[in-house]
Amino acid sequence: MDFDYSDDQKFLKDEARKFLGGRCPPAVVRGVLDDPARSYDAPLWAAVAEQGWLGAAIPEEHGGLGLGRVELCAIAEELGRAVAPIPFASTVYILAEAVMAHGTAAQKAAILPRVAAGELIGALAVSEGPGALTPSALSARVEGGRLSGVKIPVTDGDVAHTAIVLAGEGGKPGLFLVDLTGPGVKRETLESLDPTRSVARLTFDGAAAERLGGAGEGFDLVQAILDRAAVLLAFEQLGGADRCLEMAKEYALGRYAFGRVIAGYQAIKHKLADMYVKNEVARSNAYYGAWALNDDAPELPTAAAAARIAASEAFWFAAKESVQVHGGMGFTWEVDCHLYYRRSRQLSLVAGSPRLWKERLVSELEKKNAA
Amino acid sequence: MDFNDSPTEAAYREKARAWLAEAAVAHRAEHGEPKANTPEHMAAAKAWQARKAAAGYACITWPAAVGGGGGTPIESVIFGQEEGKAGVAYGYFTIGLGMCVPTVMAFSDTDTKKRFVSPAVKGEEIWCQLFSEPAGGSDVAALRTRAVRDGDEWVINGQKVWTTGAHYSDFGILLTRTDPDVPKHKGLTMFWIDMRDPAVECRPIHQMSGGREFNEVYFSDLRVKDSQRLGEVGQGWQVALVTLMNERLAVGGSAGPNYREVMELARALPGEDGPALSNDAFREKLADWFVASQGLKFTRFRTMTALSRGQTPGPESSIGKIISANQLQDLANTAVEMQGEYGILSGPEAAAGAAFQQSLMWAPGLRIAGGTDEILKNIIAERVLGLPGDVRVDKDVAFKDMPTGR
Numbered sequence: 050m051d052f053d054y055s056d057d058q059k060f061l062k063d064e065a066r067k068f069l070g071g072r073c074p075p076a077v078v079r080g081v082l083d084d085p086a087r088s089y090d091a092p093l094w095a096a097v098a099e100q101g102w103l104g105a106a107i108p109e110e111h112g113g114l115g116l117g118r119v120e121l122c123a124i125a126e127e128l129g130r131a132v133a134p135i136p137f138a139s140t141v142y143i144l145a146e147a148v149m150a151h152g153t154a155a156q157k158a159a160i161l162p163r164v165a166a167g168e169l170i171g172a173l174a175v176s177e178g179p180g181a182l183t184p185s186a187l188s189a190r191v192e193g194g195r196l197s198g199v200k201i202p203v204t205d206g207d208v209a210h211t212a213i214v215l216a217g218e219g220g221k222p223g224l225f226l227v228d229l230t231g232p233g234v235k236r237e238t239l240e241s242l243d244p245t246r247s248v249a250r251l252t253f254d255g256a257a258a259e260r261l262g263g264a265g266e267g268f269d270l271v272q273a274i275l276d277r278a279a280v281l282l283a284f285e286q287l288g289g290a291d292r293c294l295e296m297a298k299e300y301a302l303g304r305y306a307f308g309r310v311i312a313g314y315q316a317i318k319h320k321l322a323d324m325y326v327k328n329e330v331a332r333s334n335a336y337y338g339a340w341a342l343n344d345d346a347p348e349l350p351t352a353a354a355a356a357r358i359a360a361s362e363a364f365w366f367a368a369k370e371s372v373q374v375h376g377g378m379g380f381t382w383e384v385d386c387h388l389y390y391r392r393s394r395q396l397s398l399v400a401g402s403p404r405l406w407k408e409r410l411v412s413e414l415e416k417k418n419a420a
Numbered sequence: 421m422d423f424n425d426s427p428t429e430a431a432y433r434e435k436a437r438a439w440l441a442e443a444a445v446a447h448r449a450e451h452g453e454p455k456a457n458t459p460e461h462m463a464a465a466k467a468w469q470a471r472k473a474a475a476g477y478a479c480i481t482w483p484a485a486v487g488g489g490g491g492t493p494i495e496s497v498i499f500g501q502e503e504g505k506a507g508v509a510y511g512y513f514t515i516g517l518g519m520c521v522p523t524v525m526a527f528s529d530t531d532t533k534k535r536f537v538s539p540a541v542k543g544e545e546i547w548c549q550l551f552s553e554p555a556g557g558s559d560v561a562a563l564r565t566r567a568v569r570d571g572d573e574w575v576i577n578g579q580k581v582w583t584t585g586a587h588y589s590d591f592g593i594l595l596t597r598t599d600p601d602v603p604k605h606k607g608l609t610m611f612w613i614d615m616r617d618p619a620v621e622c623r624p625i626h627q628m629s630g631g632r633e634f635n636e637v638y639f640s641d642l643r644v645k646d647s648q649r650l651g652e653v654g655q656g657w658q659v660a661l662v663t664l665m666n667e668r669l670a671v672g673g674s675a676g677p678n679y680r681e682v683m684e685l686a687r688a689l690p691g692e693d694g695p696a697l698s699n700d701a702f703r704e705k706l707a708d709w710f711v712a713s714q715g716l717k718f719t720r721f722r723t724m725t726a727l728s729r730g731q732t733p734g735p736e737s738s739i740g741k742i743i744s745a746n747q748l749q750d751l752a753n754t755a756v757e758m759q760g761e762y763g764i765l766s767g768p769e770a771a772a773g774a775a776f777q778q779s780l781m782w783a784p785g786l787r788i789a790g791g792t793d794e795i796l797k798n799i800i801a802e803r804v805l806g807l808p809g810d811v812r813v814d815k816d817v818a819f820k821d822m823p824t825g826r
Contacts, residue, residue: 050721050724053722053725055421298805302807309811313807315794318807322797330743333719333721334715334718336718340422404704407704410707411707
């Protein structure tokens with residue numbers, strides 16, 4: 050039984066924490082939060098690229114470090130803890146992973162080295178409006194290799210170079226790689242709950258589009274891409290949830306009310322114990338997801354769903370109750386609680402809401418049970 | 421990250437499996453599969469324990485010199501898994517070998533150890549733990565059972581409650597009050613006692629679930645020798661902490677139906693619109709139960725990983741019972757409500773052999789036994805997160821001056 054980070058992976062994670070402690074303190078996050086003109090922190094992005102993290106799981110032949118997915122999970126956990134304001138998930142968990150899993154040799158050669166070098170930011174453009182998108186409602190279209198339609202919201206769409214876009218072609222849904230810097234693309238940055246992660250509306254009018262994966266497989270491919278991303282996002286959520294518990298604990302140990310620290314009152318102690326329980330459930334499910342992702346196991350859909358559900362629940366609970374433990378201070382702009390409160394929403398919504406994942410999980414269980 | 425045994429672990433598992441395969445057949449040929457809570461069941465359990473001890477599979481982590489297996493914690497976990505799969509595990513010895521006998525080993529003289537440890541390992545004698553009282557549940561140190569010194573003996577009067585297995589136990593470790601004039605933690609003393617003494621009376625408790633699995637134990641002028649004392653006079657609380665520390669190491673799954681059973685029920689059950697399994701609210705709950713169950717399973721794997729690496733497991737296993745007990749209650753209630761009016765039935769007509777109704781009535785006990793939800797949260801808050809203890813108004817008050825209520 051070896052169901053934990055190895056010593057090397059722990060070392061990598063410790064180094065990542067130290068690195069982000071220096072390069073991504075709350076002031077850096079706030080730099081993006083407080084400036085509507087900035088979509089991400091470019092110096093941090095460059096520093097992360099220099100560390101090799103963008104290509105951590107990309108094979109060496111494509112300019113990456115060729116490490117495993119568990120190493121990437123360790124990095125994700127630390128990025129989540131630091132609420133890093135960079136398009137890491139869109140670029141690494143989604144674009145790079147999708148191209149590695151579903152791309153042609155030419156697509157891999159064109160995209161992966163640029164991701165690893167920090168020259169290319171990715172995005173996933175699926176949603177066209179509120180609620181779930183069904184095949185019959187899909188309105189973006191590709192004809193003769195040209196894409197038209199509107200995608201909203203697209204995380205990191207305002208700064209990305211390449212997007213994976215879900216669109217119909219000849220009546221069949223497919224995925225397409227689109228160069229967002231080329232002609233026929235209009236992008237607008239939109240206001241969102243978490244300004245430290247940018248969101249855009251993309252309007253396509255004849256933009257060049259190249260298919261990724263098979264024709265007509267669009268929705269299945271989106272799900273396959275999200276299964277992989279969900280595990281990595283779960284580690285970001287876990288890192289955030291752990292930090293919320295720490296912040297709440299530190300505050301409660303220093304805050305006096307009615308003649309003693311509030312950390313001594315059972316109402317607070319039990320709240321923090323509840324956070325701890327949820328975080329451990331999330332951690333154990335996330336580890337299982339990491340194993341399934343790293344080994345390309347057939348259990349990945351179930352494991353990813355469980356990891357995502359547990360991590361979404363843990364981060365939401367820890368983020369909202371951390372505000373509560375901080376009392377009035379927690380409701381101010383100056384205290385960092387709301388950075389996590391915002392990020393917990395962003396991470397829960399970005400790759401399908403927990404409700405959708407619960408439905409997916411139960412469907413998988415039904416299949417397994419029937420088989 | 422993987423779920424594979426290391427080469428040495430795999431070899432041990434292979435050896436254990438081979439032994440179990442043969443031993444289980446021989447055991448069944450001799451004892452059959454008797455019903456639980458019968459003398460035949462107890463006889464079979466004792467025979468199995470003796471067989472394990474002879475082969476070095478009883479108390480695997482204890483030294484061979486006292487009858488143990490001289491093995492490692494991970495070997496103990498591996499054997500437990502394989503024994504469970506072989507379907508020959510008995511629960512009668514868990515409390516004695518897990519908590520009582522380690523306490524005896526830690527606090528008694530050589531002769532006492534020689535007398536008790538080996539027979540317990542071989543299953544010849546069973547032990548119970550006599551701590552909880554009507555006035556001391558979560559607050560065990562508030563117990564009132566009184567031991568008064570009389571020359572070289574002590575005279576004990578009082579009552580214990582919720583004692584698992586008291587009626588079939590041969591010996592017990594008993595926490596008593598020897599000095600009511602000092603604060604509660606300082607006036608306690610531990611003894612081992614003979615449960616067959618006529619001054620000890622066991623009465624079964626009729627639980628809200630209808631069963632009678634636990635006991636009240638009464639002591640009427642029970643006389644014990646001073647040589648039966650475990651630890652110093654007045655040091656009983658420190659001795660009890662050693663017992664309870666050993667309790668933490670028992671990492672177990674919980675009994676009762678899980679998400680699979682309730683999913684099967686929902687598949688077969690007509691709802692308002694198709695089978696109950698198609699109900700969105702139910703599906704959401706089902707997902708939550710699955711995630712929590714997986715969380716516990718993989719948390720146990722993390723504990724095993726630490727043991728496998730020769731490390732001390734982290735505090736993560738402390739989340740187990742809070743989750744499993746509450747989940748059992750919620751799951752059972754959902755399964756019962758899902759059946760509509762029919763759910764009220766708990767006899768032979770009930771769905772799934774009334775398993776959900778039984779769990780519904782058993783779950784409240786699970787949330788209380790072995791540390792209430794509230795005490796467990798305090799433990800996580802204080803020992804894991806390092807938060808301060810509660811305000812204790814009884815800390816510097818002599819026990820006899822403490823307000824007692826009912």
